[in-house]
Amino acid sequence: MTRAMNDRSRLLSEEALTKYRIELLVKGTVVIAPQMLFTQDDLARIDQLQTQIPEEEVRLGDAGDSHNVFVKRVRVDPPGRPPSNAHGRATGQIIELLERKDRSFALKKILGASSDYVIRRCQMHRLPPGSFVGIHLDAESDPDFDYSVIVQLARDFEGGEFVVYPSAYEQQVFRPPLGAVLVTTCKLRHEVKPVHAGERRSLVYFCSKRSGANRRNIESSADDL
């Protein structure tokens, strides 16, 4: 295989995968450069498929946290039930794209898995000016979430930084470019700062080693985010 063959060959670079693996281990979060996991064609395909999915506004997270974000459900993970694709053909086609063999292989290397990961939940996020995602812990939505994977689908926006809080005294601020993929452990609190201008769009999915029913217990049902 020649290096210049196509973008896909970069998915298989052992050297790059190891570098990202180490950074994820050390920091709990890593940004994978554009074109490594998703080519421009992949991004265009996601953009096209997501137009077929209905959108809802979410203002309350699983833990009573505050949000203001527009969400399209691709795969849902309700408490007490196994994950399932949301209604419509496009949702299955997006999951198929995410689970393509070379991409799953590369991601598995970065996550340091010996067994396969399953996508438990997947959704599109759209944040017009004034929107934000309040501080939360993904593991509160599903205790079996291991990593969240966030694919950046927009470039012309201001604000909307992804901020991770490894402890009460530290914060890591990320501004991933279009096509970059941010991977973070679901065990760290994080937020998306308010968008000031333009529109921030992303595809978010949550990977787990467990495929059974969601083991989260809830008394009252809140909008899932």
Ligand SMILES: [Fe+2]
């Ligand atoms: Fe999150």
